[in-house]
């Protein structure tokens with residue numbers, strides 16, 4: 001299922017990190033013994049300092065991290081699970097949620113390489129001092145109550161690989177600072193209150209996964225979408241409008257999950273979707289897509305989940321799609337399809353979970369009324385004629401404001417696990 005790939009991606013990264021950390025912990029024990037005897041010799045020399053700072057900082061990088069984490073703690077106003085209660089004193093590697101590892105520059109120097117405060121329910125801000133955590137590879141703040149904007153000083157985190165800010169209360173325009181991070185692969189800012197357009201530069205990065213769902217992004221999906229090499233794209237529950245750009249075809253070698261639920265997209269589905277041969281999840285439900293199912297979709301041999309539900313699509317449901325070898329779940333309810341070709345009439349026989357309700361299928365139960373159907377079917381859509389509506393210009397270099405489309409889909413619960421705000 002959709003979520004399994006993203007969570008397995010996380011699991012993999014965590015696993016690698018844990019390997020990394022557990023190797024490190026072994027080193028650490030050895031180092032501790034060395035450090036202890038070392039400290040012992042110098043104890044008298046440093047006694048005065050001890051009185052001021054309790055413990056001398058082991059190295060300047062950890063001291064910087066100490067300053068950063070203390071500054072952070074000062075702007076944390078609620079921490080019901082006591083994650084930061086032990087954030088006291090300079091031994092930052094012992095803080096809850098803070099993970100140290102040997103520095104990439106110098107394996108003998110210990111640095112803060114990861115911070116994981118997932119599910120903390122912590123309320124507060126991100127202070128500018130986070131820019132001091134220059135060795136951070138992983139920052140996970142999923143499911144907290146952090147608010148305000150993302151500080152620009154995060155641009156200092158040049159080793160950051162994973163940034164998960166999901167399910168918080170961040171606001172403001174797209175956090176441009178993430179675009180300056182040279183090694184970022186995993187960007188998750190879903191379930192916040194970011195607004196305005198997505199910058200085109202987002203697709204000029206070597207990200208592997210981009211989750212921006214459940215924000216207030218508007219404007220169209222940038223047409224250079226295909227420039228990235230992303231494998232998971234989740235845009236759901238924003239108000240983009242416009243069409244799915246044909247340049248999506250350029251993602252053919254990487255894209256596995258494309259989730260555009262409730263993003264106000266319209267126009268026809270481009271034939272190019274059918275060339276995304278790695279696609280496993282394709283969900284464009286709850287939009288204003290018109291026209292037929294492109295025949296090219298029958299080339300998606302890895303497709304497992306196909307959801308076209310709650311659009312204004314019409315024409316026939318082609319057997320090529322119903323015969324896709326990996327298809328497990330095919331939802332096309334709440335459209336205006338008028339014929340199911342071949343095996344599509346009996347998807348049960350293929351053990352495919354399906355939903356064909358509320359269409360114009362004469363043989364099937366729970367369909368739309370004749371009146372409703374004829375109103376639409378009398379005006380067939382010509383996708384060649386239909387220019388993709390582009391009612392607003394996106395200022396790609398700047399990402400300045402564009403007008404969102406007016407239509408808001410009906411409020412209906414969408415239960416898609418991929419959209420869940422958190423992973424354990």
Ligand SMILES: *[C@@H]1O[C@H](CO)[C@@H](O)[C@H](O)[C@H]1NC(C)=O
Nearest residue numbers: 079080081082083084085121
């Ligand atoms: C956090 O610490 C406070 C004060 O020590 C305590 O009352 C509370 O039960 C702790 N909360 C949790 C979730 O441990």
Ligand SMILES: *[C@@H]1O[C@H](CO)[C@@H](O)[C@H](O)[C@H]1NC(C)=O
Nearest residue numbers: 055089090091092093094095
């Ligand atoms: C860090 O924690 C470990 C185990 O909890 C403890 O043995 C060690 O003394 C602590 N280090 C410092 C510097 O407080």
Ligand SMILES: *[C@@H]1O[C@H](CO)[C@@H](O)[C@H](O)[C@H]1NC(C)=O
Nearest residue numbers: 128129130131132134153156
């Ligand atoms: C960025 O990192 C450098 C060390 O690499 C540090 O001196 C500087 O203060 C940091 N800048 C900010 C804004 O934190």
Ligand SMILES: *[C@@H]1O[C@H](CO)[C@@H](O)[C@H](O)[C@H]1NC(C)=O
Nearest residue numbers: 200201202204224227396397
């Ligand atoms: C994308 O990157 C290329 C090469 O680095 C650059 O020429 C182009 O202007 C960039 N486009 C955007 C929208 O940033």
Ligand SMILES: *[C@@H]1O[C@H](CO)[C@@H](O)[C@H](O)[C@H]1NC(C)=O
Nearest residue numbers: 203204205206207227228229
């Ligand atoms: C995507 O991959 C191709 C081929 O590996 C590479 O040429 C291109 O620069 C990559 N694009 C980005 C944005 O990383």
Ligand SMILES: *[C@@H]1O[C@H](CO)[C@@H](O)[C@H](O)[C@H]1NC(C)=O
Nearest residue numbers: 283307329330331353415416
């Ligand atoms: C099939 O897909 C629909 C739409 O995404 C979803 O609501 C439903 O739970 C799925 N059913 C199964 C058994 O996966």
Ligand SMILES: *[C@@H]1O[C@H](CO)[C@@H](O)[C@H](O)[C@H]1NC(C)=O
Nearest residue numbers: 345346347348349350351363
């Ligand atoms: C669908 O296929 C199943 C098993 O192949 C069969 O038992 C059933 O009668 C078929 N239903 C219809 C409506 O053709």
Ligand SMILES: *[C@@H]1O[C@H](CO)[C@@H](O)[C@H](O)[C@H]1NC(C)=O
Nearest residue numbers: 393394395396397398399400
């Ligand atoms: C984009 O923004 C720049 C600078 O704000 C402005 O000069 C230019 O006219 C804008 N372009 C469009 C197409 O709005």
Ligand SMILES: *[C@@H]1O[C@H](CO)[C@@H](O)[C@H](O)[C@H]1NC(C)=O
Nearest residue numbers: 176395396397398399400401
């Ligand atoms: C972006 O647009 C704003 C408002 O039009 C302008 O003030 C700013 O200078 C622009 N920035 C760039 C980098 O063009």
Ligand SMILES: *[C@@H]1O[C@H](CO)[C@@H](O)[C@H](O)[C@H]1NC(C)=O
Nearest residue numbers: 237238239262410411412414
């Ligand atoms: C669609 O997204 C809008 C926000 O853009 C939200 O208010 C609405 O409830 C969503 N509709 C569905 C069907 O989830």
